[in-house]
Amino acid sequence: MSALQSYLWLATLPGLGPQAANLAVQAFGSPDAVYAADRAALAASAAGLNRRQVECLMDKSLTRAHDILSDCEKKDIRILTLGDSAYPDRLRAIADPPLVLYVRGRWPDLDAAPGIAVVGSREPTPYGVRMAEGLGRSLAEAGFVTVSGMARGADAAAHRGALRGGGITVAVLAGGVDLCYPQENRRLMGDILLSGAVVSENPPGTVHKGGLFPARNRIISGLAVASVVVEARSYRSGTMLTAHHALDQGRDVYAVPGPVDAGCSAGCNELLERGEAAILTGPETLLRAYAGMLPAPPDSARVREAFLRQAGGQTADAKAAWQAVEQRQAVKPLSAPQADEPAAAKPLPENLTAEERQVAELVRGGALTPAELVEQCDMAPARVMSIVTMLEMDGILKRERGMLTINNEELGVRK
Template sequence: MPSRLSYVWLSLRRGLGSRAAAEALRAFGSPDALYAADRKMLATAPCGLCKAQVDALCDKDTAEAERIIGECAERGIQIITAGDSAYPDRLRAIADPPMVLYVRGRWPDFDVTPGIAVVGTREATAYGLQTAESIGTALARAGFITVSGMALGNDGAAHRGALRAGGLTVAVLAGGVDVCYPPRHRGLMGDILLSGAVVSEYPPGTEPKGAHYHDRNRIISGLSVASVIVEAADYRSGALITARHALDQGRDVYAVPGALDAPQSKACNELIEKGEAALLRSPQALVRAYNGLLRVPPAARRAEQTPRRQADMRPAAPGREAGSGGNKQEPPAKTGQKQAPTALPETLRGEERRIAELVQQGVSTPEELIERCGLPAPRVMALVTMLEVDGVLRREKGRLVMGGR
C-alpha cells in the first residue's frame, strides 16, 4: 500500500490520538508496517497501546482515506505526510506531530526560513492590534515566516502586518483548509493564499470545534522557533495554551507586557513574572535573536568572504564610485546640504559592513542591495533591519541613507 495512503489512514484512526500514533509509528518504523500489524503485534508493541487504540489500528478500512486523497487531488489541496521532505523538521520533532498536513497556497520551506508564532486574544485592544501588526511587519521584512491562527483580534493583525510588508505568513486552522472561520476573515484568507498558505491536520470539509483549537495550537508552536503572546486574559486563552505547548516543546516564549490593570494583558504579565516568557520590548529584538537561523547558501557565503578584486581596490574614476565595476551609481538621496561621508562604526564586520558600505556609496534601495551584494533577499532585509535598529542606516523618503552614527 502506498505510504501516503498509510499515513492518511493512520491520521483517521478515531480514539488513537496524535501522541499514540507517533509512538506507534516509531515502534513499527513505518506506516505500512503499522498497517500490516495484526492484533497480537499491536497489543505487545513496546509503545504500550491500550485496547481502544489497538482496536482503532485493527480497523484496516482505507475507503475514507482513498476518498480524501482523491478529493484533495481534484481540488488542488496538497497532502504533506510526516515522511515527506516538505514536512518541517521542527514540527516532526515534537512529541505529538500530526501525521498529515493538508495545505492550500504556497507552502514555504520552514527548514530554510524559520517561522515565529504571533498569537493573542480575540478581544484585542487597540494597543494589542497595533503591536501584533508591527511584529508581523518586522518579521516579514527580516525574512521570517509569521505563523498564527487567523482568529479575530491579535492573530488577524499579525497576518495583516506580514502581508502588508510583502512577507510570508501561514495560518494554522482548527478545521479543514476549505472552511473559513471566522467567516468575516474570508478576505484575509484569500490574501494569505496569494503569498503564503493555510494548513490543517483535519481533512477538507471538517468544521472547527472546541477540541480542535487546543490541538491546532501545538502545530502553531511546533512550526515555530519561538512564540510571541501579544495579549491573553487568563488560563483559558488559546494564546496561553500555545505558550504552554511551546514550553513543553522546548521552544522560546515571549510575552508583550501590558498595563497592570489591563485584563487582556493579565496572563502575559504573569508569564513574564514567573519567568516562563521573556519580556518582548520591540519586534527588532526577535529579529536579532533569530537572525542567525536565516540560512545563507554556501555560494553566497563564499562570495561574501572572498576579498575584493584588485580592480575594485583602485581609486574611483571621476563621477564613479569605488567598487562599481565601471557602472555609474544612483546618486544618494538629497538631505538638504552636502555632507562628508559618515564614518562607519569600527564594530561593523562582515555582511553588515558590506551593506553599510554599499549604502555609503549611494545604493539606496533593498533591490539594489540584493543585486550588488549577492546575498538572498531575506538575509539582506534582516541585515538592513538590524542596521536601522542600531542607527547606522535610516530611511528618508523611502530610500536608505546613512544614519549619522
C-alpha cells in the same frame, strides 16, 4: 496500498489520536507496518497501546483514505506526511507531530526561513492590534515567516501585518483548510493563499469545533522557532495554551507587557512574572536572537521602520525604545564611576542564583542593553531576558533611557 494511503489511514482512525499514532509508527517503523500488524502484534508492541487503541488499529478500512485523496485532488489541497522532505523539521521534532498536514497555497521552506508565531487575544485592544500588525510587518521585512491561527483579533492582525510587509505568512486552522474560520476572515484567507499557506492536520470538510483548537495550537508553536504573545486575557486561554506548548517543546516564548490592571494583558504579565517568557517591546530582540538563521542578514533599519510604521511610530514609548537601540553602538561604558553612584560598588545580594549573578556582573562590567547581554551570555535569549526582568523587579537592575545599570541605591538584601 501506497505509503500515502497508509499515512491517511493511520492519521484518520477515529479515537486514536496523534500521540498513539506516533507511538505505533515508532514501534513498527512505518504506517505500512502498523497496518499489517495483527491484534497480537499490536498488543505486544513497544508502543504500549491500550485495549481501546488496539481496537482502533484493527479497523483496516481504506475508505476514508480514498475519499480524502479524491477530495484533496478536486480542491487542489496538498498532502504532506511525516516522511516527506518538505515536512518541517521543527514540527517533526515535537513529541506528537501530526502524521499528515493538509496544505493550501504556497508552502514555504520553514527550515530555510524560520517561522515566528505571533498570537494573541480575539478581543485585543487597539494597542494589541498595532503591536501584532507591527510585529508581523517587521518580521516579513526581516525575512521570517509569520505563523498564527487566523483567529479574529491579534492573530488576524499579525497575518495582515506580514502581508502588508510583502512577506510570507502561514495560518494554522483547527478544521479543514477548505473551510474558512471565522467567516469574517474570508478575504484575509484569500490574501494569505496568494503568497503563503493555510494548513491543518484535519482533512478537508472537518468543521472547526472547540475541541480541535488546543491540538491546533501545538502546531502553531511547533512550526516556529519562537512564539510571541501579544495580548491574552486569561492564563488558561487558547493563546496561553500555545505559549505552554512552546515551552513544552523547548521553544522560546516572548510576551508583550501591558498595564498590571489590564485584563487583556493578564496572561502576558503572568508569563513574565513566572519567568516563562521574555519581555518583547519590538522586533530588535528577535533579530538579535534569530537573524543568524535567515538565508541573508536583514536590514535592521528597514525592519525598524516597518515596525514603527505599522505599530504607531509616533508614540513616545516606541520612539524611546528605538532611540536606545540606535545609541547602543555610540554609548561606551564609563571608565570612572558615574556621578550619581558611589565610587565603591556595593556587593551584589548573596542569594542570587549563578545565572542572575552572571547577568548582574556583565551589566556592572559594561553591558548596557539586553541585546549585549544576549551576545555575551551562554544562555538562551529568552532566559537572559527573563533574568533581566526579575532583576529589575527586585531593584538590582534599573533601566534609564533604554540602558541597564546596577541600581546601587537599592543593593543590599534582595527583596
